[in-house]
Amino acid sequence: MRYLKIGGFALLVVVLAGLEFIIVSDRLAQPAAPDPAILIAKAAKYDVHIVRDNFGVPHVFGHRDVDVAFGFAFAHSEDDFATIQDVALATRGQLAATEGIKAAPTDYVVHLLRVWETIDARYEKDLPADVRAVAEAYADGVNYYAALHPDKVKPGLLPLTGKDIAAGFVFKTPFFYGLDKTLKEVNDPPSATRGPEVGSNGAAVAPSRSADGATRLLVNSHQPYVGPVSWYEAVLQSDEGWHVAGGFFPGTPFMLHGHNEHLGWANTVNAPNLANVYKLTINPANANEYLLDGKWRDFEVSDAALRVKIFGPLIWTVHRPVYYSAQGPVLKTDHGVFAIRYAGMGEVRQMLQYYRLNKANTLSEWRAAMAVQALPSINYIYADEKGNIGYVYNGQFPMRKEGVDWKHVLPGDRSDLIWRGYLPFDKVPQLWNPKSGFVFNSNNTPFQATAPEDDLKPGDFSPTLGIQTDMTNRAYRALENFGTDRAITAAAFRKYKFDIAYSTRSDIAHLIAKIVTIDPGNDADLKRAQDILRHWDRVTNVANRGAALAILTAEPVLHAKAEKEAPIDPLASLQAAIKTLKAHFGRLDPMWGEVNRIRRGKLDLAIDGGPDTYRAVYGAPQPDGTLTAEGGDTFIMFVTWDKAGKLSSESIHQFGSATLDKTSSHYADQTPLFVAMKTKPVLFTRAQLAGHIESDYRPGEKEKAAK
Numbered sequence: 001m002r003y004l005k006i007g008g009f010a011l012l013v014v015v016l017a018g019l020e021f022i023i024v025s026d027r028l029a030q031p032a033a034p035d036p037a038i039l040i041a042k043a044a045k046y047d048v049h050i051v052r053d054n055f056g057v058p059h060v061f062g063h064r065d066v067d068v069a070f071g072f073a074f075a076h077s078e079d080d081f082a083t084i085q086d087v088a089l090a091t092r093g094q095l096a097a098t099e100g101i102k103a104a105p106t107d108y109v110v111h112l113l114r115v116w117e118t119i120d121a122r123y124e125k126d127l128p129a130d131v132r133a134v135a136e137a138y139a140d141g142v143n144y145y146a147a148l149h150p151d152k153v154k155p156g157l158l159p160l161t162g163k164d165i166a167a168g169f170v171f172k173t174p175f176f177y178g179l180d181k182t183l184k185e186v187n188d189p190p191s192a193t194r195g196p197e198v199g200s201n202g203a204a205v206a207p208s209r210s211a212d213g214a215t216r217l218l219v220n221s222h223q224p225y226v227g228p229v230s231w232y233e234a235v236l237q238s239d240e241g242w243h244v245a246g247g248f249f250p251g252t253p254f255m256l257h258g259h260n261e262h263l264g265w266a267n268t269v270n271a272p273n274l275a276n277v278y279k280l281t282i283n284p285a286n287a288n289e290y291l292l293d294g295k296w297r298d299f300e301v302s303d304a305a306l307r308v309k310i311f312g313p314l315i316w317t318v319h320r321p322v323y324y325s326a327q328g329p330v331l332k333t334d335h336g337v338f339a340i341r342y343a344g345m346g347e348v349r350q351m352l353q354y355y356r357l358n359k360a361n362t363l364s365e366w367r368a369a370m371a372v373q374a375l376p377s378i379n380y381i382y383a384d385e386k387g388n389i390g391y392v393y394n395g396q397f398p399m400r401k402e403g404v405d406w407k408h409v410l411p412g413d414r415s416d417l418i419w420r421g422y423l424p425f426d427k428v429p430q431l432w433n434p435k436s437g438f439v440f441n442s443n444n445t446p447f448q449a450t451a452p453e454d455d456l457k458p459g460d461f462s463p464t465l466g467i468q469t470d471m472t473n474r475a476y477r478a479l480e481n482f483g484t485d486r487a488i489t490a491a492a493f494r495k496y497k498f499d500i501a502y503s504t505r506s507d508i509a510h511l512i513a514k515i516v517t518i519d520p521g522n523d524a525d526l527k528r529a530q531d532i533l534r535h536w537d538r539v540t541n542v543a544n545r546g547a548a549l550a551i552l553t554a555e556p557v558l559h560a561k562a563e564k565e566a567p568i569d570p571l572a573s574l575q576a577a578i579k580t581l582k583a584h585f586g587r588l589d590p591m592w593g594e595v596n597r598i599r600r601g602k603l604d605l606a607i608d609g610g611p612d613t614y615r616a617v618y619g620a621p622q623p624d625g626t627l628t629a630e631g632g633d634t635f636i637m638f639v640t641w642d643k644a645g646k647l648s649s650e651s652i653h654q655f656g657s658a659t660l661d662k663t664s665s666h667y668a669d670q671t672p673l674f675v676a677m678k679t680k681p682v683l684f685t686r687a688q689l690a691g692h693i694e695s696d697y698r699p700g701e702k703e704k705a706a707k
Contacts, residue, residue, distance in 0.1 A: 055680060083659065091251075108304055205482070218639075243684075274376060278341070429456055438483070596608075649681075
């Protein structure tokens with residue numbers, strides 16, 4: 001027994017020594033952390049003020065654009081540094097080193113898509129000096145905040161660089177048209193999982209359609225409430241003409257949608273076919289060769305060294321091969337070897353396009369910025385002070401061979417199926433100043449974007465573009481509201497935005513109509529449920545007594561259908577909804593507000609709206625049978641240029657400017673207004689801001705004062 005104890009102790013010592021060796025070796029292999037004093041010293045290059053209004057929204061003022069970028073990065077870091085640094089680590093393919101094995105697939109995708117090969121090859125070549133200067137100033141702002149708060153910094157983050165900021169765009173933009181779904185489907189078709197399709201709305205009304213001759217723009221993207229693509233509001237103003245108000249993502253220096261003094265735009269996600277999958281033929285004698293035009297070709301092979309946190313300080317480096325073919329990145333799966341070619345490959349100029357959009361003062365300048373064509377997808381709804389409105393079904397549309405079915409998996413042994421180049425911007429589907437005086441998009445087909453007589457015609461576009469033809473409930477409601485009102489007032493414009501009804505043409509209406517025809521037999525609960533659904537008015541106000549049963553029944557069925565998952569039987573879904581409502585609410589018709597909740601800090605409020613209503617609310621099921629809103633309507637803007645071209649705008653955020661600080665008064669101060677479907681004024685100018693200032697400081701002043 002004594003020798004066993006000695007042996008066990010010796011084994012433990014060996015194991016601990018081995019673990020210590022791995023930990024020390026990993027640390028020695030990493031670059032040394034920069035001297036915080038160097039990062040702090042860089043702040044002296046910038047002259048900027050951060051002014052927080054009474055909602056905590058940062059207004060950043062600087063002489064130069066780079067001053068503003070530096071100050072904005074610092075302000076956003078004050079409110080959401082944790083997310084900004086996670087975005088940076090994910091973009092580098094280094095998130096698993098702090099988050100563990102769950103982040104390893106994301107890190108691998110960074111290698112698979114050659115994010116950093118693209119950055120290293122094209123950052124200085126394709127991005128002008130002024131764009132790089134703004135990106136680097138933004139990185140300096142994050143670094144400055146991090147150097148002043150070292151306890152919040154994860155290992156390996158610093159220093160952030162302009163290349164990190166550019167890489168964020170390279171990595172994320174293809175996912176907005178669904179590249180992540182394509183990768184999942186190729187890797188594991190039977191069980192590919194997807195997040196909720198939360199959609200977006202955008203609408204613009206010209207003076208000819210307005211009761212008062214004003215031009216109106218609705219900015220209404222639907223995003224997750226928190227995380228790397230959640231909205232943050234800010235107003236930026238430099239003496240070099242960069243003056244914008246709108247929404248930003250963590251790690252993004254440029255306003256993504258909103259307005260400047262002269263013009264504005266809203267974005268919605270579109271879904272053209274911008275990615276193709278090719279099944280490769282592999283050489284039986286050499287697994288690293290594939291067939292192309294009758295000849296075997298070698299894969300380009302590189303190594304993805306993934307640092308994965310095991311526990312505590314222990315990080316293990318896992319090596320995985322990354323394959324690349326003439327088509328693009330390659331996935332070797334249990335059901336074959338596939339290559340993917342997608343819009344945005346090798347593109348690094350996304351920041352250039354956003355910067356030029358931010359500073360455009362006229363329609364021609366804005367269109368010139370769009371013609372950069374660095375953004376692979378996303379719809380644009382445009383409006384300006386001159387009364388111009390427009391809709392662009394934006395995309396890097398591949399120049400594909402006619403007569404080929406590009407919707408399905410393609411043979412990988414033909415080079416003539418490897419498309420190169422994109423459709424010129426002037427050929428991209430777009431609609432300007434229609435006679436009807438309004439345009440909209442709610443993630444629907446571009447062929448229904450205004451009145452029927454002004455709509456784009458499918459026959460004018462090649463089927464190789466893969467333009468979507470689907471409609472959403474929100475699109476139907478836009479036509480039923482904006483489309484039927486010939487003289488839209490400011491009040492009506494707002495009312496249509498907060499519409500909480502389902503159209504008779506919607507998928508949910510059709511599904512409910514089928515469910516109520518099912519023979520209930522002797523099932524009293526089923527008969528009662530059908531009666532509730534039969535009399536439901538298709539509205540989702542908090543007092544509604546049919547919405548809970550209808551939505552709990554329909555949403556799983558429609559979601560599975562939309563995502564091409566295994567179909568869910570409507571009757572089974574209805575029975576599950578009946579069970580949930582009886583167990584948690586004691587009745588089949590509780591008020592919708594009892595079920596549909598928004599929760600933030602100490603707030604727990606009933607909220608109107610539902611999935612795919614214009615006032616979109618998507619909730620996560622809770623153990624108590626309720627839903628907690630987690631996505632849909634987030635940051636909303638109403639932008640108006642009156643008859644004389646004078647700008648005014650209002651906005652609202654579902655929570656507030658303090659993204660992570662639960663102790664801040666701005667953690668949830670906008671939530672009650674958001675629930676009440678009210679807004680606050682956007683204080684766009686210094687004159688408007690006067691009298692509404694909570695604090696005015698230079699980056700770092702608070703930290704210096706605390707010392």
